[in-house]
Amino acid sequence: MEKRSIKALVLKAFNTYPAIGELELPALNEGMAEIEVKAVALNRRDFYITQGLYPGVEFPVVLGSDVSGIYNDKEVILNPNINWGANEAVQSDAYHILGMPSWGGMAQYVQVAKDRIYPKPAHLTLEEASALPLAGLTAFRAIKTKGNCKAGEKVLINGIGGGVATFAFQFALAMGAEVYVTSGSDEKLNKALQMGAKGTANYKAENWHKQLAKDSGGFDLIIDSAGGKGFANLAKLCRPAARVVFYGGTRGKIEGLSPQILFWRQVTVMGTTMGSDKDFEDMLAFVNSHKIKPVIDSVLDWKESNQAFEILKASSQMGKVVLRVGE
Numbered sequence: 001m002e003k004r005s006i007k008a009l010v011l012k013a014f015n016t017y018p019a020i021g022e023l024e025l026p027a028l029n030e031g032m033a034e035i036e037v038k039a040v041a042l043n044r045r046d047f048y049i050t051q052g053l054y055p056g057v058e059f060p061v062v063l064g065s066d067v068s069g070i071y072n073d074k075e076v077i078l079n080p081n082i083n084w085g086a087n088e089a090v091q092s093d094a095y096h097i098l099g100m101p102s103w104g105g106m107a108q109y110v111q112v113a114k115d116r117i118y119p120k121p122a123h124l125t126l127e128e129a130s131a132l133p134l135a136g137l138t139a140f141r142a143i144k145t146k147g148n149c150k151a152g153e154k155v156l157i158n159g160i161g162g163g164v165a166t167f168a169f170q171f172a173l174a175m176g177a178e179v180y181v182t183s184g185s186d187e188k189l190n191k192a193l194q195m196g197a198k199g200t201a202n203y204k205a206e207n208w209h210k211q212l213a214k215d216s217g218g219f220d221l222i223i224d225s226a227g228g229k230g231f232a233n234l235a236k237l238c239r240p241a242a243r244v245v246f247y248g249g250t251r252g253k254i255e256g257l258s259p260q261i262l263f264w265r266q267v268t269v270m271g272t273t274m275g276s277d278k279d280f281e282d283m284l285a286f287v288n289s290h291k292i293k294p295v296i297d298s299v300l301d302w303k304e305s306n307q308a309f310e311i312l313k314a315s316s317q318m319g320k321v322v323l324r325v326g327e
Contacts, residue, residue, distance in 0.1 A: 009305055147243050158203075
């Protein structure tokens with residue numbers, strides 16, 4: 001297939017948002033496939049790249065790691081992993097994610113290795129399916145591969161509302177855990193209760209962790225993406241032999257953490273990011289088996305992409321923000 005011009009949301013500078021323009025799609029290399037993109041979901045990563053908060057950005061770039069579309073007349077989704085490597089425990093030095101530096105899915109077409117293509121779960125629409133890959137993969141590795149969540153355990157998801165946290169919440173519920181959540185938004189907490197949360201806490205309230213400890217009796221597994229000084233309060237919520245898994249650090253360095261709590265209670269603290277190809281396949285099988293549907297905050301036309309990025313900037317979403325890709 002020869003190179004040709006396509007429409008894409010193109011990012012050309014920091015502190016701006018991508019705009020629809022034309023790019024030349026390279027000729028298709030051996031082992032690669034071309035996907036007609038139908039929907040693409042945004043991630044926090046995409047917003048960070050626009051703000052210059054991600055290393056190695058080269059312009060122009062097409063963002064978008066979460067893609068659903070058409071390949072050989074079939075509906076598909078893409079595994080955003082590139083070069084995880086053979087070690088299940090950690091990604092290789094060559095690892096990167098679709099959507100930077102490799103051009104991503106905010107375009108009419110995207111080129112990927114053929115082994116990145118998977119059938120779309122039949123119970124999901126194309127918009128719902130696009131919300132699944134990156135956030136679902138990250139959440140599944142945190143909850144299952146690293147966290148080893150079990151039925152009957154008490155689980156805390158810190159910061160419900162974002163894509164990964166919401167998937168972690170859904171997965172833990174499907175695994176039979178008793179799940180509690182935190183947020184700075186009472187509206188998000190109420191939505192989580194409607195979805196099956198056992199209890200909630202607003203981390204903006206004074207001594208929120210003490211009340212949560214009283215309500216829950218402590219936790220066997222805690223999932224976090226914030227870090228910062230609030231992480232020390234999460235440690236206080238750990239039961240003996242608890243696991244704490246974190247996949248982000250939006251609030252910066254951890255402060256005030258007492259090591260005595262961790263070693264005396266035999267707490268295990270684990271970092272994680274993304275997941276292996278096996279994790280992706282296991283996550284897809286789990287979603288198919290339990291008929292899990294991603295929580296969608298907004299579905300917008302890609303001409304409204306600025307609005308989508310503003311939602312991420314405000315962190316006002318409950319679930320994923322999805323763009324329909326059109327002409």
